[in-house]
Amino acid sequence: MNAGVWAMDLRALGAAGLMSLRQIRRYPSNFIGQIFWPIMLPAVWVLMGQAYSGGGDPAAMDAFASRSGTTGITLFIFVGYAMYMWLSSLLWGPGTALRREQMTGSLEAVFLTPVSRLVPLFGPTLTNVVWTVFQLVVMGIAVWLMFGVVLPLGGVLLTFLIVLAGLPAMYAMGALFGAAVLKFGEIGPAVQFVRGALSLLCGITFPIVMLPVWAQMTSTVMPPTYVVSAIREALLNGATPIDVAPAAAFLLALSVAFGGLAIVLFRVLEASARRTGMLGRY
Amino acid sequence: MDEYRAAIAIARKDIQIVSRYRLWVASMIFTPLYQGVLPALLFGAAFAVGGRVVGLEKTIGTADLAGFVFLGGVVSGLVATAFWAMGMSFRNEMENGTLEPTWLTPTSKETLVIGRALGGMFWFLFGQIALFAIGIAFFGLRLRWEMVYAVPALVLASIALIGVAHLLAGIVLTIRDANLFIDCTNFLFATASGVAFPILLLPGVLQPIAYALPTTYAMDILRQHALGTRPLMDPVVEYLALILTTVVMFPLGRWAFDRAEQRMRVRGTLGQY
Numbered sequence: 001m002n003a004g005v006w007a008m009d010l011r012a013l014g015a016a017g018l019m020s021l022r023q024i025r026r027y028p029s030n031f032i033g034q035i036f037w038p039i040m041l042p043a044v045w046v047l048m049g050q051a052y053s054g055g056g057d058p059a060a061m062d063a064f065a066s067r068s069g070t071t072g073i074t075l076f077i078f079v080g081y082a083m084y085m086w087l088s089s090l091l092w093g094p095g096t097a098l099r100r101e102q103m104t105g106s107l108e109a110v111f112l113t114p115v116s117r118l119v120p121l122f123g124p125t126l127t128n129v130v131w132t133v134f135q136l137v138v139m140g141i142a143v144w145l146m147f148g149v150v151l152p153l154g155g156v157l158l159t160f161l162i163v164l165a166g167l168p169a170m171y172a173m174g175a176l177f178g179a180a181v182l183k184f185g186e187i188g189p190a191v192q193f194v195r196g197a198l199s200l201l202c203g204i205t206f207p208i209v210m211l212p213v214w215a216q217m218t219s220t221v222m223p224p225t226y227v228v229s230a231i232r233e234a235l236l237n238g239a240t241p242i243d244v245a246p247a248a249a250f251l252l253a254l255s256v257a258f259g260g261l262a263i264v265l266f267r268v269l270e271a272s273a274r275r276t277g278m279l280g281r282y
Numbered sequence: 283m284d285e286y287r288a289a290i291a292i293a294r295k296d297i298q299i300v301s302r303y304r305l306w307v308a309s310m311i312f313t314p315l316y317q318g319v320l321p322a323l324l325f326g327a328a329f330a331v332g333g334r335v336v337g338l339e340k341t342i343g344t345a346d347l348a349g350f351v352f353l354g355g356v357v358s359g360l361v362a363t364a365f366w367a368m369g370m371s372f373r374n375e376m377e378n379g380t381l382e383p384t385w386l387t388p389t390s391k392e393t394l395v396i397g398r399a400l401g402g403m404f405w406f407l408f409g410q411i412a413l414f415a416i417g418i419a420f421f422g423l424r425l426r427w428e429m430v431y432a433v434p435a436l437v438l439a440s441i442a443l444i445g446v447a448h449l450l451a452g453i454v455l456t457i458r459d460a461n462l463f464i465d466c467t468n469f470l471f472a473t474a475s476g477v478a479f480p481i482l483l484l485p486g487v488l489q490p491i492a493y494a495l496p497t498t499y500a501m502d503i504l505r506q507h508a509l510g511t512r513p514l515m516d517p518v519v520e521y522l523a524l525i526l527t528t529v530v531m532f533p534l535g536r537w538a539f540d541r542a543e544q545r546m547r548v549r550g551t552l553g554q555y
Binding site for chain 1: 305306309312313316317320321322324325326327328329330331335336337338339340341342347459462465466469470473478479480483484
């Protein structure tokens with residue numbers, strides 16, 4: 001592939017990102033939800049934690065610490081929900097972008113352009129990062145103003161590095177989902193099911209050791225598990241970049257695996273779609 | 283009699299529509315299970331000492347985590363029925379373009395809401411029975427027969443929620459982004475009713491709001507009878523407060539709905555999407 005083709009694909013990737021950014025801007029009421037949910041959902045779980053711990057009963061707190069490695073329920077929950085929100089915007093956004101193109105009748109037109117198929121597959125993910133960072137900032141402010149938890153500066157910086165390291169794996173997972181949804185068709189139930197399953201497997205609201213062994217094994221091949229765990233280590237236990245390096249290495253490996261799978265699945269589906277003519281179907 | 287037949291016809295239509303979408307029906311059971319019940323049970327169990335959730339016992343007077351979570355789901359489901367199946371259904375008709383023909387029938391507007399309430403209650407009961415069966419079979423849920431004493435409280439709360447549904451229907455017919463509004467208010471209403479944690483844990487400024495909701499009392503009465511939890515206040519006072527809030531909510535909702543309808547007729551916005 002020559003440099004000209006690469007440059008063309010990069011320009012198309014930028015245009016795809018710009019398009020989804022414009023769509024975000026066109027629906028300003030979405031911002032209400034992007035502020036409401038990242039604050040209210042974890043806040044409710046923090047209060048549930050207070051109910052279950054008897055308002056900080058020492059025996060109950062010790063039990064929780066022995067399973068989660070921390071007594072900081074508030075941050076434990078907020079970090080988990082940061083991942084939940086990321087998963088939500090990932091699955092509802094880039095995860096369903098191809099299917100939405102298909103529903104609006106523009107997928108065939110996109111596929112007729114001479115750009116690489118990877119552009120429509122990965123293009124919408126670029127602006128999704130905007131939501132992720134926005135939600136992280138909202139949650140950081142909420143945890144401080146509502147619960148008086150001041151985040152350590154070093155931990156915050158390391159959190160952004162972890163998010164950066166997790167981006168390829170998370171979006172590769174999103175692309176795999178996006179390709180699968182194209183075949184499956186029904187967006188809503190698919191998002192609910194996958195988000196629910198990942199929330200349960202990756203320790204969003206509870207320590208993973210609470211899960212049965214088979215589920216714990218499954219969680220080790222899910223990128224959110226490593227992101228959540230590494231951020232908790234950084235913010236709650238003062239971990240250093242070296243401490244979270246193994247998690248970053250796992251994330252890199254998972255990004256290659258999920259990215260490869262997404263590309264293969266997408267090619268198989270595309271070939272099948274060309275034969276059956278399902279690209280334009282609603 | 284005609285109104286009764288119309289209400290039944292609306293309920294049958296709603297039940298039939300939902301039953302055509304098998305994934306939707308399945309998600310009524312599995313979505314609350316994996317998004318609410320399972321994470322709450324596992325989170326609560328993380329605080330257990332020797333298999334006993336001592337913290338919860340200290341907070342509400344019982345260590346029955348499964349009972350606490352599943353019964354929270356009952357009132358949460360009732361609230362969701364009022365918000366989505368009743369309140370939001372008019373908006374759905376509006377989006378489908380069937381609101382004007384429905385409005386032009388000689389059926390009273392209350393019958394339209396009550397018909398939807400009946401359809402919603404059918405799916406609510408279906409979901410609750412399935413969830414209780416799963417809870418009993420897999421999560422150690424044990425229900426005391428005394429919980430039937432809470433049925434009058436749940437009936438009263440349902441009547442109050444029909445009033446709330448009228449109010450919501452009035453609002454969603456006049457605003458554009460009804461989906462986000464219903465989603466957020468449903469969440470806040472259920473949370474303030476104490477479905478996830480006792481309302482005494484709410485910040486002080488929010489507690490008066492919780493005490494103004496009929497579902498707060500219904501939730502507390504249900505947990506008292508079913509689990510033996512400590513009551514928020516004297517049960518007789520709770521029943522009186524439940525009756526009072528119901529008496530206020532129902533006509534308030536009707537009044538708001540009538541006002542919204544009148545405004546839409548004047549402006550001719552009934553058929554606008």
